[in-house]
Amino acid sequence: MATLISCRVCEKPVSSNAKFCPHCGEKSPEPYKDTLRYGLLGFAVIVVVILVFVFVINYLFY
Ligand SMILES: [Zn+2]
Known part of the structure; x- marks a missing residue:
């Protein structure tokens, strides 16, 4: 999909x-x-931090 953007150098x-x-x-x-x-x-x-956190919580409580 082609859209028009502004050049970051010459804008x-x-x-x-x-x-x-x-x-x-x-x-x-x-x-x-x-x-x-x-x-x-x-x-x-x-997302990875949340998944690890959930895993640790499950490990501690079950
Ligand atoms: Zn340019």
Whole structure:
């Protein structure tokens, strides 16, 4: 799905499918890519912590 995003360097509209910005040549113009990746990583860590917590609670009480 192609959407228009703003290049993180020159802030001109770039297709999200573009491998590089056609205006300034920035190789990864997507501004939110890293943020999303770290957000998912943080979410996964939280889920794992909750699962371990639930496992420990079950182990202690049963
Ligand atoms: Zn650009």
